[in-house]
Amino acid sequence: xxxxxEAVRSYVLQLAPELQxxxxxxxxxxxxxxxxxxxxxxxxxxxxxxxHAIFCNEPEFRAHYRGLRDAFDYEGTRxxxxxxxxxxxxxxxxxxxxxMMG
Numbered sequence: 001x002x003x004x005x006e007a008v009r010s011y012v013l014q015l016a017p018e019l020q021x022x023x024x025x026x027x028x029x030x031x032x033x034x035x036x037x038x039x040x041x042x043x044x045x046x047x048x049x050x051x052h053a054i055f056c057n058e059p060e061f062r063a064h065y066r067g068l069r070d071a072f073d074y075e076g077t078r079x080x081x082x083x084x085x086x087x088x089x090x091x092x093x094x095x096x097x098x099x100m101m102g
Contacts (some may be wrong), residue, residue, distance in 0.1 A: 007047040028057040056058040
């Protein structure tokens with residue numbers, strides 16, 4: 001769990017500013033933008049599904065992960081993030097996560 005915690009923390013603290021720097025402040029980014037920014041910023045991509053759940057909208061997430069062998073569920077992934085890092089608030093944004101991570 002420590003590796004996952006560190007990954008999610010880096011997505012919030014490092015990836016969020018990188019996305020904003022590259023593409024401006026947006027409510028959601030597309031999967032390609034999130035993946036490119038993650039690779040460029042040096043954060044781990046081992047748990048990229050969590051970054052996609054944080055920064056991408058539901059239709060984009062579902063379109064990408066549907067049909068994969070290890071299919072991920074948008075609501076389930078965001079719910080796991082909310083329970084562990086967002087004080088249980090399922091409708092979180094990066095600002096919420098920043099506050100909860102202190």
